[in-house]
Amino acid sequence: MEDIELMHSMGVNSYRFSIAWTRILPRGRYGDLNPDGITFYNAIIDALLQKGIEPVVTIFHYDLPFELEEKYGGWLSPNIQKDFGYFAELCFKMFGDRVKLWITFNEPNLLAKYSYMDGWYPPGYCFKPFGNCEFGNSTEPYVAAHHMILSHAEAVGIYRKRYQAKQGGQIGIVASSRWYEPFSI
DSSP states (O other), rough: HHHHHHHHHHHHHHEEEEHHHHHHHHTGGGGGGOOHHHHHHHHHHHHHHHTTOOEEEESSOOOHHHHHHHHOOOGGSSSHHHHHHHHHHHHHHHTTTTEEEEEEEEEEHHHHHHHHBBBBSSSSSOOOTOOOOOOOOOOHHHHHHHHHHHHHHHHHHHHHHHTHHHHOOOOEOOOOOOOOSSSSS
16 A cells, blocks of 8 residues: 555556466365455555556466466466456456456466476476476477467457446557667668
């Protein structure tokens, strides 16, 4: 709340933050909803709006419930699409009356690279020459990225069909890109 006060005092008019899947559904669809997590995010959203700051919410920012990784391999399995859709819809139901700007994924291209090629992020898969991990092969970054894109499409479809008209929001994705300019012309 102190940070929100500081943002308000600086004249910030929007704030992007992520909802931790693990804070809302610690075990994915295989466990109970955490009411403390819902209360936490409701308080943030309400405080932002009271100060005239538009919440911009990222649904997934590298925090997959461990149970989904253990149960079926997380982003390496097509099962993740249904689970991500379930989580996204829960966010739309709980917060969509106040959140008008949604981001499904933060930089899924980097997550695929750093989690399944370089091994820097969980689950820490990689392959030579990019790393020396216990697990991983050269197809996994592509399989994981494919499932992230399909999961994005699942969430967008749910939002557009069931919530967008009623809630009046927008939904998209954030991809990492680089901008290059010549040193001289």
